Amino acid sequence: MASKVPSHVKYVVIGGGIIGLSIAYHLTRLGHRDVLLLERDQLTCGTTWHAAGLVTQLRANETMAKLAQYSADLFRDLENLTGQATGFRQTGSITVAATQDRLEELKRGSSMGRSFGLDVEMISAAEAQRRVPLLDVSDVLGAAWIASDGMTNAIDTARAFAVGARQGGATILERTPVTRILVEKGRFLGVETSQGTVRAERAVICTGLW
Ligand SMILES: Cc1cc2nc3c(=O)[nH]c(=O)nc-3n(C[C@H](O)[C@H](O)[C@H](O)COP(=O)(O)OP(=O)(O)OC[C@H]3O[C@@H](n4cnc5c(N)ncnc54)[C@H](O)[C@@H]3O)c2cc1C
Incomplete structure (x- = not known):
């Protein structure tokens, strides 16, 4: 079941493939704890699932x-x-x-x-x-x-990034699609999701190639 989103975060990462999870992990390694990753469906369900590794x-x-x-x-x-x-x-x-x-x-x-x-x-x-x-x-x-x-197992490697990101304080929500990027007068304000609006300072869009 999808959880309710926080009302405000510093960083919102959109997409729970290996790129989004790696970025969330690296943000926490840089000392940022106020990181929210939103995945439309399940972690690694996109291209990452297919990778030979x-x-x-x-x-x-x-x-x-x-x-x-x-x-x-x-x-x-x-x-x-x-x-x-x-x-x-x-x-x-x-x-x-x-x-x-x-x-x-x-x-x-x-x-x-x-x-x-x-x-x-x-x-x-x-x-x-x-x-x-x-x-x-x-x-x-x-x-x-x-x-x-x-070679590596792409799914397990992505999961390791998720574990590391959570250990560093990030929140990861599955089944929470971003439905709109909120912009006012050319300035990024946050994202609209199926579970409500999140105000954020920065967004990293990692929704994959397709
Ligand atoms: C057959 C195949 C073999 C491959 N083999 C290799 C290999 O051996 N080595 C290698 O390095 N690379 C390989 N690749 C490439 C590798 O898989 C990709 O480069 C990598 O998985 C891309 O990850 P990603 O996070 O950018 O995208 P994805 O894994 O697609 O993640 C994007 C995520 O964003 C989510 N999303 C989309 N829209 C929204 C939204 N509106 N709100 C919230 N979430 C959203 C999706 O559900 C998805 O989970 C291979 C690819 C394929 C297809």
Whole structure:
């Protein structure tokens, strides 16, 4: 059953997927306790529910690379920080190249990754097969190996953010859709929900791609 919403908060986060839950968690880690997260239905019921949970860090620019590296480090530590199991496993990742052009691209990406502080190793097809024995390397020319990549359970990881956010003082309400953003003279005032109006100083809209 949906609960009644508070009349005023500092931060309202709209959407209980992994992004909204991560933002609520990080706000509490920054010391903000007056955080309200509103989810239309159930936590993780959106795209997060479908995610395979691959945690990769090779990115095309430094900002995205740093963000991906921060995420991989956090996913590794989140269970200890919150007490909620996430299913994170640091398996390492292999990206294979089956054409000369792709191999060049991988080599360029690898040296760029190294310049961003990521430990990327270019390996031969034989070495790729040694590390992943089921891999058919008959047309593989080379591969990039990143030992710190891995996989996680997206739902449990999102739940860990929810646990951490609640531990930090945030309120999380499910089955509470935001029906309107209230703006007056260009200024944000709050949100209207199925359970009443919440005045807020800041809103973070995390309602997903779809
Ligand atoms: C098949 C598949 C595989 C994927 N695999 C990977 C992977 O391996 N690795 C990876 O990093 N990413 C992967 N992704 C991408 C990843 O799932 C998304 O980037 C991520 O889940 C997006 O999270 P989100 O919080 O932005 O969105 P969502 O999970 O969609 O969350 C948005 C939430 O907002 C709520 N909402 C919407 N409107 C309102 C409203 N008016 N009021 C209140 N709440 C509202 C929704 O109910 C929903 O819960 C995959 C995606 C798919 C589809």
